[in-house]
Amino acid sequence: MPPRAEVYDLELETVGEINMLTITSCHREDIFEEPSKGWFKAGNKFKYTYRPLKGIEDGRGCLLDVGSYEKGKGRHAWGTVDFITDTETLLATTTCDGAVLRTGPVSICQAKAGLTQRIKFDQRMKVSPDKGCEVLRTTDELLYEYEMPKEECVFYFGSKDGAYHRHTTLGFESVFVRDVGGS
Secondary structure, three states: OOEOOOOEEEEEEOOOOOOEEEEEOOOOEEEEEOHHHOOOOOOOEEEEEEOOOOOOOOOOOOOEEEEEEOOOOOOEEEEEEOOEOOOOOOOEEEEEOOEEEEEOOEEEEEEEOOOEEEEEOOOOOEEEEOOOOOOOEOOOOOEEEEEOOOOOEEEEEEOOOOOEEEEEEEEEOOOOOOOOOOO
């Protein structure tokens, strides 16, 4: 997770040809059709300059989602970028989809909906979830466990001394199957 900045220069590269690219924030969606026919002749690379709009995109919880789509072979790729603001300072340990990671003050977990995930802190934390995302369970306010929700959810954790951590979950229900056969 990168810290907040006024400008980000993104360099995107996918396995397949990019026939359409979408870049979506909490405020805008930019769609590029056939970007591989323009500046980038390789067909699988794209450069994008992101300037978050002050007062809307520079606050906490404004993710940047990138989607790349290929017509011919049906390949697609996507990614999500979350940005660290000045308010998040507290580290956490996440147990997400088979990996245990010590994370910075902002964390993301992507896993199949319904699977059990965890987030743990070194001090007691209170949590404020997005509406409809009341899935966390705890007995000690240090370790929180949850079944991955289907939708994107953001959880704001805070300690009594004013330290914060933001945790985003990205649940999915199925895996796309594509034909990768030879020519």
